[in-house]
Amino acid sequence: MAGRNRVIPVESIKNRKSPGTKLHRSNSLSSTLSLSPTELNEAIMGMLTVGKRLEPCKRVCIGNPITTAGQRKQLAKMLTVVLFPLAVLTAITAVDFSNSLSMYMNTAEVMMRIEFGVELGDFLMALQNERDMSSLYLSRIGSDTKSDLLQAYPQTDEALDKLSSWPVSSSNKLKEFQSREWYINFINRHRYELDSTNTSVTAEINFYSNHIDIFIRWMYEAVSELNTGLIWKTLVGYQELIISSEYIGRERGYGIYYYSVGSFRDRSHYILFIESQDTARAHFESARMYSETASDIYQKNLDTNNDTLQEINKLRNEIKINSSLVQEGSTSAAKWWFSNMSIYRDVMRNTQRLLTSKINRLLEQNAALDMTNMIIAAAIFLGIIMVSPTITFSVYKLTSNIQKYSLQIARKTKALNKEKKQSEEILFQMLPKSVAQHLKENHSVNAEQFQECTILQSDMVGFTKLSSNSSPLQVTEMLNILFSCFDNRINLYDVYKVETVGDGYLVVSGNAFKKIMLA
Structure with missing residues (x-):
């Protein structure tokens, strides 16, 4: 093919999995909305690193605010923080009232x-x-x-x-x-x-x-x-x-x-x-x-x-x-x-x-x-008794809204990470990993010169005639199957795939490849 359009092996992208996560076929945000609460909790816990760094007992005690159990613990803590001072103030007021009543009754007894x-x-x-x-x-x-x-x-x-x-x-x-x-x-x-x-x-x-x-x-x-x-x-x-x-x-x-x-x-x-x-x-x-x-x-x-x-x-x-x-x-x-x-x-x-x-x-x-x-x-x-239900309900609603907002952020973050991984996989298919990493970090990439290397550029004989007799979908399917086979093969050797253009397949090996991989 005359253009530089690059064909990406779809199956290779589908088969790549992130460690500890469960991939779904959909690439959109709506894929996360189809998860059950249990599956979503497991996915988010797999995505977050906070829970992994903590010891199991601490993770249980602190609780993840995104999980259902963590939400309950967080709500209990928020209510405790608010209700404990109210309870202390109520107790102090009750003691003060009791002392004043006792002193008043004692004064009345003395007067009598x-x-x-x-x-x-x-x-x-x-x-x-x-x-x-x-x-x-x-x-x-x-x-x-x-x-x-x-x-x-x-x-x-x-x-x-x-x-x-x-x-x-x-x-x-x-x-x-x-x-x-x-x-x-x-x-x-x-x-x-x-x-x-x-x-x-x-x-x-x-x-x-x-x-x-x-x-x-x-x-x-x-x-x-x-x-x-x-x-x-x-x-x-x-x-x-x-x-x-x-x-x-x-x-x-x-x-x-x-x-x-x-x-x-x-x-x-x-x-x-x-x-x-x-x-x-x-x-x-x-x-x-x-x-x-x-x-x-x-x-x-x-x-x-x-x-x-x-x-x-x-x-x-x-x-x-x-x-x-x-x-x-x-x-x-x-x-x-x-x-x-x-x-x-x-x-x-x-x-x-x-x-x-x-x-x-x-x-x-x-x-x-x-x-x-x-x-x-x-x-x-009486003021505490009247205000306590309002404060308790307000704290409950505020905590619930924060938890809902946190859950939405977690879902969007999950979808964003998934799209980011897929983007990185495509980028690593187009560029060497070291070069892609430099570009991600906004570093400049200078051209390098190597004394020797081995380059293989393959071409499909009769591809133009074959393409003219086939539909676009058939051509794409054929190239995907062929290049997927190549990809599986080169993974067994010290070979780096540079690019695929049309029916052309370019790979490199030798010192140049080793330096790229070490970089």
């Missing part, structure tokens, strides 16, 4: 017990007044002292009825303290038997003081069980004020006995008076140490009753030296001591009330802050 402490303080004050009137009556039995004592009874009963709950701890095993009704019956029985039992002033003071100690001990236990946070010092100061007030009441009771009789006839009474005074002072100094507010409130109230304090100090000095102007005792002197000490104790009581108001304000502030924290935590928690 503080309010009950005020009720209990009123009851203790009434019980102290009854104790003092009872000791005054026993010191100077008379109609006037009996009248004062009878007036104190209903005041105690009224304060007892106002208690919102029975304050004594369940650990107390005394029968008379098991309920309010039991205690009312017990105290009434003691009142009725006062004249018939011929009890002493000291015993009467101890009777009421022991009861007051039980109520105060319960208050200590009740507040100690609470988590009071930053206001614990103020609460301790509040408790110390209550105890100090109780010992001031005891001091008042022993002072009533002193002025009623005229002197302490028994050394133990004098010692009890001094101990009550010192104990009251010690607890009050402790209250001032724990709570500066208590000290400021007390000093402010005491400044308005400075004359009373001077009179009390004067009377205390008289009792300490155990010498009174009224040697035989006087009810009026006892009542004068009682009234002055009541004013002093009222100052302590007012300090307790003002301190209680401040504690309640602090607790209300803490409760408001805890409520705000709970609202914020609840809002964040």
Whole structure:
């Protein structure tokens, strides 16, 4: 044939296979679309080198994002990356909400017990007044002292009825303290038997003081069980004020006995008076140490009753030296001591009330802050609950779209590699491999000269006449069969096929061929 058109052996191209891959007859992109998912996964895994370079265990752990198993692993990882922070944030919010709720409930419990402490303080004050009137009556039995004592009874009963709950701890095993009704019956029985039992002033003071100690001990236990946070010092100061007030009441009771009789006839009474005074002072100094507010409130109230304090100090000095102007005792002197000490104790009581108001304000502030924290935590928690499905669905859709896009790229890459291999095979048929490689790498190819080589150029005798008597398809089929046979033969020797032009077949061998092959 006159032209330089080159005839390519089709069968040789068909029979060439890439290592590890499965070739199909179609050369177009549509051939990959006809693959089943399993065949496509195997083909892509054969094409990708990432999976081959990894060890089997790592390949299983990491997963190929193009395979079905890899897609599932990738989706699980993406959802984990998104949902794990949401889960952590949800847990933190839940813990914060739980802590705020616990603190709010604890604050409410403290406020309730503080309010009950005020009720209990009123009851203790009434019980102290009854104790003092009872000791005054026993010191100077008379109609006037009996009248004062009878007036104190209903005041105690009224304060007892106002208690919102029975304050004594369940650990107390005394029968008379098991309920309010039991205690009312017990105290009434003691009142009725006062004249018939011929009890002493000291015993009467101890009777009421022991009861007051039980109520105060319960208050200590009740507040100690609470988590009071930053206001614990103020609460301790509040408790110390209550105890100090109780010992001031005891001091008042022993002072009533002193002025009623005229002197302490028994050394133990004098010692009890001094101990009550010192104990009251010690607890009050402790209250001032724990709570500066208590000290400021007390000093402010005491400044308005400075004359009373001077009179009390004067009377205390008289009792300490155990010498009174009224040697035989006087009810009026006892009542004068009682009234002055009541004013002093009222100052302590007012300090307790003002301190209680401040504690309640602090607790209300803490409760408001805890409520705000709970609202914020609840809002964040609800926001997470509402947003989580949207974020999860968005991540799922985004990951699915990325996986679909990756699969499309893999399919196109597979088809492109297949076409590229076929193009390279055609190029290697047209040019020596070394020359084709230089051209692929955009390197220049210089002409070479060889001293000796063996060249064989064959020609088909009568090809022109044969072609004229045959159809183009017959000519092509004949040349394909002939040249395919030549190709199979030269593969057995050190021979390089240069080209085929028409019916011409050009091969080279010798030194030139070896240099080309080595290159």
